[in-house]
Amino acid sequence: MEVDLKNLLPEWFKSVLDFHELMDTESIELEKLENDLRLVWNNLHIQTADEDTISVFEKRFGIVYHYGETLDYRRARVMQKYNTIVPFTIGFLKSRLAELYSDSGYTLSVNPSTCTITISVTSDRYGAIDLLYDLIWDILPAHIKIISNQQVTNYMAGDIYASSFLCTAKIQTI
Structure with a gap:
């Protein structure tokens, strides 16, 4: 990390040795945090992603990794596959x-x-x-x-036959 945390202490704490040790410990932890954040940031982009992230993209797109392929080649192949997927319109x-x-x-x-x-x-x-x-x-x-x-309309060849008959009904009341 670029910043020395000891320089950020107020004047009345600079003479206390415990705070110097605390700042050294915090500097180590903050440096680890900064490295982890840089790794996450790099893995957000295909061009700077590490091997683990590229393998996730390869699985997602169905790309098979062959032993000996360089990371740059794998990145380029993932980018090519990513760019062939057209946005929806x-x-x-x-x-x-x-x-x-x-x-x-x-x-x-x-x-x-x-x-x-x-x-x-x-x-x-x-x-x-x-x-x-x-x-x-x-x-x-x-x-x-x-x-x-x-929706499908099916046309079937055939003939229609029609016939009729006459029927009467008689109602009688007795």
């Missing part, structure tokens, strides 16, 4: 839905006041709703409420 969601279902295969409505997104998939493709759930799981933030369903 409605435009990004629309483009992904258009890729999966075409422009006419879904309807999307957004209510920003309640943080609600309503998605209706109109595709009749088998498993279309599963694709939607996978997409939602991957890109939507947790605070957004999602209402989703699949």
